Amino acid sequence: MINFEFANRVSDLHGSAIRAAFKALSRPGMISLAGGMPDPKTYPNRELSEIAARILAEKGVTALQYGITEGYAPLLEKTRARLKNAGIGNDKDSLIITSGGQQAIELVTKSLINEGDGVACENPSFIGALNAFRSYGARLYSVTVEEDGMDIEALDKTLSQNKNIKFIYTIPTFQNPSGITMSLDKRKRLLAVAKKHDVFILEDSPYWELRFAGENVPSIKSMDEDNRVLYVGSYSKTVSPGLRVGFLLGNEDLVEKAVVCKQVSDVHTSVLPQMMIDEFLSKYDIDERIKASAAINGKKCAFMHECMDRYFPDSVSRTHPEGGLFLWCDLGGDADSSAFAAACLDKNVAIVPGASAMPDPTQKTSAFRLNFSMASEAEIETGIKALGEIIKGYGR
Ligand SMILES: Cc1ncc(COP(=O)(O)O)c(C=O)c1O
Incomplete structure (x- = not known):
């Protein structure tokens, strides 16, 4: 033994x-x-099986070859356009494809967190992200989620008292696990608090498109004037979780470092699933x-x-x-x-x-x-x- x-x-x-x-x-x-x-x-089983067969028959070499770490270029372009449509991202933001939103969260953590650094997290929050933070030795500071999202006053106080906090992690829309959506007013105040304490916001938003009632609330990233919001998205909840395709958009320098970290993790996200999603976006009205x-x-x-x-x-x-x-x-x-x-x-x-x-x-x-x-x-x-x-x- x-x-x-x-x-x-x-x-x-x-x-x-x-x-x-x-x-x-x-x-x-x-x-x-x-x-x-x-x-x-x-x-979309039937659609994706036809797409996969066609890609392998017609673009098999690209699909089965190593790809670039940043992601499959046509998918990057389409993802950028979809984000732009929602008012998310500007010229100073870089975008990369990741192996699910989970990896984007991990890469941000790997790039920013030394042991003992802090992350301000909603309570409750998403276990996958909490464990990513813990696995790099982060200290987690808990901020209550109220009916209209994070308690911003408590967050401000937490940031004042703990200068080791590097970023605020939030799932503002249809939060996992609570289902709660942060109000527009709180989103604005959250940005102001992050600016006051000069920390990043990690906005994780894999669910926002799945609205079935009420009115859309703009993402925090769409109001971000100084590139302090790192935005994580995913095709898991809109196309398929098993394909493992997500993305990270944000500060150029941070994303450049995340690319190097991703090379260490998995070189690049599998090319075939990226091409499948790209084709799916071309052929169907997602x-x-x-x-x-x-x-x-x-x-x-x-x-x-x-x-x-x-x-x-x-x-x-x-x-x-x-x-x-x-x-x-x-x-x-x-x-x-x-x-x-x-x-x-x-x-x-x-x-x-x-x-x-x-x-x-x-x-x-x-x-x-x-x-x-x-x-x-x-x-x-x-x-x-x-x-x-x-x-x-x-x-x-
Ligand atoms: C809030 C949140 N973020 C990120 C993820 C990760 O999703 P994926 O890695 O499949 O894109 C999930 C999955 O459940 C989630 O609930």
Whole structure:
């Protein structure tokens, strides 16, 4: 038996509860309200299989050869144009393709964080990003997410008290896990606070196009006058998560360093998936498809709420997202949502306990995340009914 110790940077890292729940999902009759993917019925399987076959037949050498680290040029051009349409990015911003938005987050962290440097994070936040920060030895400073987004006054105070903070991490639109969207006023104040303390903002926005109600709120990046917002996007929630294509847009010098870091990580994002997305954007109206897929999510979200009206006691609070894939429930009191999630798994329903979304992993929470895009309406009803019975059992 080999004796070894993990590096300090990663010794306290734990796999996400979502990935752990994935393992249980193969059990017969299991209902998943845990995943973070769009409804698999909306994936463009047929279109992508034709596209892949054509690329390999006609441009096989390009697809199977090494590519450039910054990304496949035609896809970069189309991504830049799509971002420009949304008012995102200017001449001083560089754009690169990454292996999912996850890698963009990691590359920013790798480029900026020394051990002991700080990141101001929303509480709750996205486990993949929190773990990326932790894996480089960052100290996480938690800022509460209110009904209209991050508590900006608390953020200002946190930044005043902790000069080691290098950037603020936010998911302003249809936040993972809460489903909450930051108001326009708070976005403006967030920019002002970042400027006052001279730190970067890492704006992570893989869900913003999946709106099914309400009005669009401009991205923070679209209001960024001094290139302090690093913008992360992804084709995971709009085309396919398995293709692993995302992007990073921002400050030229930072992105140049991220390119070198990416060479160390994976040389470049696989060329074939980049070409597939590029062709998909050329041949199909992606915006129409996104709208259709968001409408399905919206219907399911409303149905999940109807089921919760029927089966949950009033004491359970919940968010009402206008898009994205998740909503956030709170059992209240001193309930522990990790024990609750384990009880749900015993009844064949997978949910994500809130603990994994806490910047402080020792923080106990009574909150949990539900995904409304993956399960069918029949599964949603069965699942929510089962959760309701477990919750009512707690009251007895
Ligand atoms: C907020 C957020 N950012 C980034 C990602 C990473 O997505 P991907 O790497 O698939 O683009 C996810 C995935 O769930 C997410 O929820």
